[in-house]
Amino acid sequence: MSPREKANTPTSGSSTSHLSTAECPLQTGRVPEYDEEVRDEDDDRGRVEENDEEEEEEEDEKSSDEGFMGMTPLLQAHHAMEKMEEFVHKVWEGRWRVIPHDVLPDWLKDNDFLLHGHRPPMPSFRACFRSIFRIHTETGNIWTHLLGCLFFLCLGLMYMFRPNMSFVAPVQEKVVIGMFFLGAILCLSFSWLFHTVYCHSEGVSRVFSKLDYSGIAFLIMGSFVPWLYYSFYCSPQPCFIYLLVVCTLGLAAITVSQCDFFATPQYRGVRAGVFVGLGLSGVVPTLHFVISEGLIKATTIGQMGWLLLMATLYITGACLYAARIPERFFPGKCDIWFHSHQLFHILVVAGAFVHFHGVSNLQELRYTVGAGCAEQGTL
Numbered sequence: 001m002s003p004r005e006k007a008n009t010p011t012s013g014s015s016t017s018h019l020s021t022a023e024c025p026l027q028t029g030r031v032p033e034y035d036e037e038v039r040d041e042d043d044d045r046g047r048v049e050e051n052d053e054e055e056e057e058e059e060d061e062k063s064s065d066e067g068f069m070g071m072t073p074l075l076q077a078h079h080a081m082e083k084m085e086e087f088v089h090k091v092w093e094g095r096w097r098v099i100p101h102d103v104l105p106d107w108l109k110d111n112d113f114l115l116h117g118h119r120p121p122m123p124s125f126r127a128c129f130r131s132i133f134r135i136h137t138e139t140g141n142i143w144t145h146l147l148g149c150l151f152f153l154c155l156g157l158m159y160m161f162r163p164n165m166s167f168v169a170p171v172q173e174k175v176v177i178g179m180f181f182l183g184a185i186l187c188l189s190f191s192w193l194f195h196t197v198y199c200h201s202e203g204v205s206r207v208f209s210k211l212d213y214s215g216i217a218f219l220i221m222g223s224f225v226p227w228l229y230y231s232f233y234c235s236p237q238p239c240f241i242y243l244l245v246v247c248t249l250g251l252a253a254i255t256v257s258q259c260d261f262f263a264t265p266q267y268r269g270v271r272a273g274v275f276v277g278l279g280l281s282g283v284v285p286t287l288h289f290v291i292s293e294g295l296i297k298a299t300t301i302g303q304m305g306w307l308l309l310m311a312t313l314y315i316t317g318a319c320l321y322a323a324r325i326p327e328r329f330f331p332g333k334c335d336i337w338f339h340s341h342q343l344f345h346i347l348v349v350a351g352a353f354v355h356f357h358g359v360s361n362l363q364e365l366r367y368t369v370g371a372g373c374a375e376q377g378t379l
């Protein structure tokens with residue numbers, strides 16, 4: 001049975017929630033999962049209270065029952081709903097358990113090859129952020145980009161505080177390289193935030209998924225800025241034109257990613273294609289450089305080797321993401337670690353670091369050569 005078929009079969013078995021989506025009287029799509037311990041604790045507490053305030057409780061129960069019975073059916077239903085809501089909230093704020101893919105509400109269903117270990121919908125942002133420290137399908141996704149974000153933040157600050165004497169044009173170069181760091185930090189922070197809060201609600205998930213996709217476009221645009229600046233240092237006109245083209249394409253990608261359909265599982269391949277296409281727009285300036293400078297200069301001075309490695313890392317990541325490899329071949333075996341999205345995240349951080357390394361080599365070469373442009377068209 002395929003995971004998709006499995007998702008359509010009614011839930012049976014011990015691992016499903018105590019209150020499944022179908023059973024939930026609130027019809028909110030929230031699926032509470034809680035430990036037996038919580039119920040045991042509640043039972044214990046109940047017993048202690050019973051001993052201490054038995055009479056008082058009996059009276060309360062009696063009056064509450066009388067009050068409840070005296071209500072109209074509509075009021076009774078409302079009262080029951082309120083009680084249930086209070087209970088669900090209490091359970092949620094306490095403990096929750098990971099749930100299988102097939103009991104997730106539709107808006108949380110993304111990858112049906114990840115069979116178990118999903119977070120249920122969370123009642124608050126606080127609960128979402130606390131879930132960072134729990135093990136579930138998103139733990140790896142969150143931490144890969146959270147740590148990546150901190151890494152680029154530190155690297156960026158170190159770079160910005162480098163002595164001005166290490167640059168030919170300190171302010172200009174720091175702004176240009178700063179654009180790369182800004183793109184990387186925005187991309188990684190939107191990403192870990194999205195993976196943290198997307199189980200909050202459908203609306204929150206939609207807003208943050210749009211930010212997540214926009215972040216990828218920011219990273220790509222930011223990566224182009226220092227590379228074009230150093231590669232076409234002595235040819236400002238093509239540099240400006242290429243920059244304008246990539247920014248236009250980047251803004252177009254951001255615009256497309258604002259459409260609700262773009263985030264749906266059916267458009268996984270389209271999403272990967274849009275961002276790979278945006279990155280591959282760099283082929284044109286690369287060919288321009290190779291034709292005007294020659295292949296040897298391109299691979300030595302132009303840092304083409306690093307750029308090629310970066311492109312390979314990004315494209316591999318995008319392919320794994322689109323094809324959902326390796327979980328496609330081992331459904332249920334990569335639920336927590338090493339599923340495609342996690343590998344894609346790691347490859348994005350690695351690709352961004354390789355790009356930074358290439359750009360910092362370009363910067364050093366420019367420093368060695370000096371600010372002049374003696375030979376027309378040379379780096």
Ligand SMILES: [Zn+2]
Nearest residue numbers: 141191341345
């Ligand atoms: Zn992601």
